[in-house]
Amino acid sequence: MVVFITRRVLQSVIALLVMSALIFIGVFAIGNPIDILINPQADQAEIARATAALGLDQPMWVQYWEFLRHAVTGDLGRSFSQNMPAVQLIFERMPATVELALCAMLFAIVLGVPLGLVAGIKPDAWYSKTIMAGSIFGFSLPTFWVGLMMIMVFSVYLGWLPSTGRGHTTQLFGIPVSFLNWDGITHLMMPALNLALFKLSLLIRLTRSGTREAMLQDYVKFARAKGLPMRRIVGVHVLKNIMIPIVTVIGLEFGSLIAFAIVTETIFAWPGMGKLLIDSINVLDRPVIVAYVLIIVCLFVIINLVVDLLYSMLDPRVRLAEARA
Amino acid sequence: MTVLSVENLKTHFFTKAGVVKAVDDVSFSVDAGKVLGLVGESGSGKTVTGFSIMGLVDPPGRIVSGRVLLEGHNLPDHSDDAMRKLRGDRIAMIFQDPMMTLNPVLRIDTQMMETVLAHRAVSRDSARELARNALGRVGIPSPDERLKAYPHQLSGGMRQRVASAIALLNNPRVIIADEPTTALDVTIQAQIIYEVQKLARETGTAMVWITHDLSVIAGLADDVCVMYAGRIVESGPTADLLDHPLHPYTAGLIASIPSRNQRGKPLHQIPGMTPSLLRLKPGCAFRDRCPHADAVCEQAPEITCPAPARTLRCFHPMTALEEIT
Amino acid sequence: MSNRGVETPFRRVAADFAESRLAVAGLVTLILILIVAIGAPLVSPQNPYDLATLDIMDSKLPPGGQSLDGMTFWLGSDDQGRDMLSAIFYGLRISLGVGTLATVCALAIGLTVGLIAAWFGGWVEAVIMRLVDLQLSFPSILIALVLLASLGQGVDKIVIALITVQWAYYARTVRGAALVERNKEYIEAATSLALPTSRILFNHLLPNVLPPLIVIATVQVAHAIALEATLSFLGLGMPITSPSLGLLIANGFTHLMSGKYWISLYPGIALLATIVSINLVGDQLRDVLNPRLQK
Numbered sequence: 001m002v003v004f005i006t007r008r009v010l011q012s013v014i015a016l017l018v019m020s021a022l023i024f025i026g027v028f029a030i031g032n033p034i035d036i037l038i039n040p041q042a043d044q045a046e047i048a049r050a051t052a053a054l055g056l057d058q059p060m061w062v063q064y065w066e067f068l069r070h071a072v073t074g075d076l077g078r079s080f081s082q083n084m085p086a087v088q089l090i091f092e093r094m095p096a097t098v099e100l101a102l103c104a105m106l107f108a109i110v111l112g113v114p115l116g117l118v119a120g121i122k123p124d125a126w127y128s129k130t131i132m133a134g135s136i137f138g139f140s141l142p143t144f145w146v147g148l149m150m151i152m153v154f155s156v157y158l159g160w161l162p163s164t165g166r167g168h169t170t171q172l173f174g175i176p177v178s179f180l181n182w183d184g185i186t187h188l189m190m191p192a193l194n195l196a197l198f199k200l201s202l203l204i205r206l207t208r209s210g211t212r213e214a215m216l217q218d219y220v221k222f223a224r225a226k227g228l229p230m231r232r233i234v235g236v237h238v239l240k241n242i243m244i245p246i247v248t249v250i251g252l253e254f255g256s257l258i259a260f261a262i263v264t265e266t267i268f269a270w271p272g273m274g275k276l277l278i279d280s281i282n283v284l285d286r287p288v289i290v291a292y293v294l295i296i297v298c299l300f301v302i303i304n305l306v307v308d309l310l311y312s313m314l315d316p317r318v319r320l321a322e323a324r325a
Numbered sequence: 326m327t328v329l330s331v332e333n334l335k336t337h338f339f340t341k342a343g344v345v346k347a348v349d350d351v352s353f354s355v356d357a358g359k360v361l362g363l364v365g366e367s368g369s370g371k372t373v374t375g376f377s378i379m380g381l382v383d384p385p386g387r388i389v390s391g392r393v394l395l396e397g398h399n400l401p402d403h404s405d406d407a408m409r410k411l412r413g414d415r416i417a418m419i420f421q422d423p424m425m426t427l428n429p430v431l432r433i434d435t436q437m438m439e440t441v442l443a444h445r446a447v448s449r450d451s452a453r454e455l456a457r458n459a460l461g462r463v464g465i466p467s468p469d470e471r472l473k474a475y476p477h478q479l480s481g482g483m484r485q486r487v488a489s490a491i492a493l494l495n496n497p498r499v500i501i502a503d504e505p506t507t508a509l510d511v512t513i514q515a516q517i518i519y520e521v522q523k524l525a526r527e528t529g530t531a532m533v534w535i536t537h538d539l540s541v542i543a544g545l546a547d548d549v550c551v552m553y554a555g556r557i558v559e560s561g562p563t564a565d566l567l568d569h570p571l572h573p574y575t576a577g578l579i580a581s582i583p584s585r586n587q588r589g590k591p592l593h594q595i596p597g598m599t600p601s602l603l604r605l606k607p608g609c610a611f612r613d614r615c616p617h618a619d620a621v622c623e624q625a626p627e628i629t630c631p632a633p634a635r636t637l638r639c640f641h642p643m644t645a646l647e648e649i650t
Numbered sequence: 651m652s653n654r655g656v657e658t659p660f661r662r663v664a665a666d667f668a669e670s671r672l673a674v675a676g677l678v679t680l681i682l683i684l685i686v687a688i689g690a691p692l693v694s695p696q697n698p699y700d701l702a703t704l705d706i707m708d709s710k711l712p713p714g715g716q717s718l719d720g721m722t723f724w725l726g727s728d729d730q731g732r733d734m735l736s737a738i739f740y741g742l743r744i745s746l747g748v749g750t751l752a753t754v755c756a757l758a759i760g761l762t763v764g765l766i767a768a769w770f771g772g773w774v775e776a777v778i779m780r781l782v783d784l785q786l787s788f789p790s791i792l793i794a795l796v797l798l799a800s801l802g803q804g805v806d807k808i809v810i811a812l813i814t815v816q817w818a819y820y821a822r823t824v825r826g827a828a829l830v831e832r833n834k835e836y837i838e839a840a841t842s843l844a845l846p847t848s849r850i851l852f853n854h855l856l857p858n859v860l861p862p863l864i865v866i867a868t869v870q871v872a873h874a875i876a877l878e879a880t881l882s883f884l885g886l887g888m889p890i891t892s893p894s895l896g897l898l899i900a901n902g903f904t905h906l907m908s909g910k911y912w913i914s915l916y917p918g919i920a921l922l923a924t925i926v927s928i929n930l931v932g933d934q935l936r937d938v939l940n941p942r943l944q945k
Contacts, residue, residue, distance in 0.1 A: 218425035227413030256789035
């Protein structure tokens with residue numbers, strides 16, 4: 001197990017290095033870093049100063065090393081528009097995005113797994129077909145349009161839910177969160193549901209196909225021959241088998257939720273890092289863009305690592321095979 | 326004392342392509358402590374017979390008519406829940422492929438204890454104790470260690486013993502064993518057969534042993550039923566039936582077993598193939614492959630009793646003269 | 651199974667496909683959409699981008715409203731007095747065009763790269779597949795956003811972005827299918843005849859890896875269209891001169907709060923109908939062409 005973890009961590013570090021190199025090439029080698037890193041309104045003297053400070057006369061690998069060294073210490077430049085370190089700006093916005101993504105994932109799991117189980121146990125029943133037709137729509141509906149329609153219905157016509165912002169926040173361990181007070185919850189509801197929709201459909205389909213396959217296995221028939229109640233067969237025998245792919249997907253999709261939050265946050269003016277990215281792109285605040293990309297790459301690498309470790313804990317066959325390897 | 330008796334059982338599958346009469350008018354009975362061999366090629370309906378007894382026939386199949394009497398109670402009359410309570414408790418089943426019948430992600434103890442807990446109000450500790458005893462009874466060394474194992478950590482023979490132990494857990498009146506040794510090595514096969522037979526005798530459990538292998542039956546069963554295309558074509562006490570087969574099909578099966586005194590001679594084959602149950606013509610299903618067949622065979626043969634304790638479905642039984650050649 | 655007529659593979663696929671009424675409905679809808687998109691200038695009541703025909707006085711009319719010169723706006727008009735129905739027809743044309751173009755290009759690139767990886771193996775394969783894995787571990791929207799943020803706006807830029815996010819899927823699928831095919835006897839036979847590599851790759855291997863690819867490409871067109879719409883909505887996609895459905899919806903967003911729902915709603919429904927019908931057709935195609943699900 002230790003060997004396994006060490007190897008995975010090493011792989012992650014390599015992935016991180018590769019990605020940072022790609023970003024470095026994109027930002028520093030292809031584009032003109034002066035254009036990218038310095039305020040476009042800067043004058044000639046400032047550009048000259050920056051060129052020296054950035055060491056652009058150095059060979060490429062020295063420049064990459066410097067870039068890495070700064071990145072590791074968390075120095076990815078300052079935002080022009082907010083006049084503060086880009087990394088700090090992003091970390092300030094991160095809790096809002098993470099809260100939104102977690103809440104969306106919770107919606108998707110709580111609704112998606114049971115619906116998928118139901119549809120998988122009796123695939124030919126009318127309600128299963130309804131669930132599946134619904135999931136096709138969930139897949140096909142573009143998130144941003146659903147968001148608009150939600151605002152139209154729930155905010156403009158019904159006036160039930162607020163359409164923008166995060167509402168009142170409560171401090172939890174020093175982090176502002178919305179879900180602990182009613183005003184915050186009303187603000188959180190629509191964006192979270194909007195963001196959840198696609199993952200909800202995905203989980204329904206995944207659970208359904210896994211359940212269908214598991215229900216045909218001999219171990220299910222044997223469990224029935226043992227006289228186990230249906231509850232236990234589905235809740236333990238089937239669920240535990242399909243949990244492995246489901247947990248993997250939930251983990252991997254969490255990263256994509258954070259990425260897709262860019263769209264949802266823009267629609268609902270949710271003050272997260274996704275909205276920050278779009279705002280920064282619109283005002284060409286490049287250090288923030290670079291910092292966002294680097295941070296999200298780190299996030300993905302970490303998520304992949306955690307999912308891998310979880311996976312090996314869930315499946316006893318993997319655990320053993322890896323231990324031997 | 327008769328424990329299980331099947332009377333005129335018909336199980337049909339209503340598929341899109343037509344009605345498949347997988348089990349068509351099958352009758353037999355088993356006494357306490359006795360082993361009944363149900364012999365036939367794949368697709369002859371022996372497994373469906375087993376599932377029909379267990380109440381595990383899934384749509385599009387269903388029991389069309391006939392009775393399955395367990396100690397006098399007709400099982401098809403039971404509600405789903407009543408049937409579930411009997412399964413694994415009064416009537417148990419062992420499946421063909423030990424690799425597939427145990428749930429890969431649950432430990433052996435979980436899979437054994439749940440079988441006890443589903444039927445009896447006992448503590449988890451006593452359930453574990455029963456599980457340990459059952460493992461001991463089927464000849465598994467160091468049962469405590471095995472209880473903590475996952476199925477993939479055990480060999481095929483070991484897994485089949487675990488499956489047998491699960492079937493034995495609640496001391497059922499009847500065990501249906503569906504080719505439990507086919508997937509195993511010959512030596513392990515012999516061991517398991519010996520153990521199961523001993524247990525049946527000791528506990529007074531009636532056994533239905535389903536197999537395609539007459540040589541397994543020879544050393545194991547008290548009585549034999551030979552199935553062909555959903556019907557029992559011949560039955561009788563094992564020794565008598567093997568020595569004096571009356572149905573040409575049985576004779577063909579016996580002749581195709583390799584043995585020492587036939588060395589050098591080509592092995593007998595039954596010409597042709599098992600008929601598709603979907604396109605079964607009226608009359609004797611074996612007539613296309615039968616050396617005796619004539620115009621009479623286009624009518625369905627009724628069950629006759631040519632000798633004490635023997636039944637037969639054939640117009641042209643084997644004669645003493647033919648057996649010698 | 652009936653034996654009517656001669657059983658050709660195409661007939662079998664068509665018959666299996668027709669078994670799902672939903673899929674047939676999807677196919678019919680898709681064909682209608684394609685006709686409307688291709689024939690947009692012919693079927694539109696108005697050329698929405700000919701400024702001469704627009705009148706600012708007609709702006710933001712509700713569905714069914716009449717323009718000053720007596721034309722009926724069945725789906726209302728936008729803030730510039732443009733007929734929404736015509737705008738949607740033209741928008742469909744742009745969305746479908748961009749989506750299809752990007753998918754076809756990505757398919758060609760992915761196919762070539764995947765075949766190369768499967769055929770040459772070794773470090774070539776390792777490098778390609780690592781790259782594919784790395785890219786596929788990031789959501790497409792993120793890659794597209796970052797690309798567009800550094801490339802800037804434009805139809806060509808968005809096509810490049812859509813190609814970039816798609817090619818890896820095809821490369822992976824092609825390689826998987828090709829590896830299976832490669833070990834089959836007909837390839838061995840072709841190799842032992844010393845046919846040139848390119849001929850084995852394109853004349854022998856290609857036809858056998860194509861079916862799974864076609865299915866994926868069908869669904870990917872829908873993804874590409876949705877992604878383009880999303881990017882355009884975020885203001886990073888199509889330029890204002892090529893108003894795709896996404897841009898139409900974004901344009902309506904500003905008027906949504908004042909209750910003028912139709913500027914966003916109808917382009918959205920058109921987008922939805924397109925994506926749903928493509929997905930329905932793709933789903934059924936996959937089931938029909940997948941031998942594992944055959945009974």
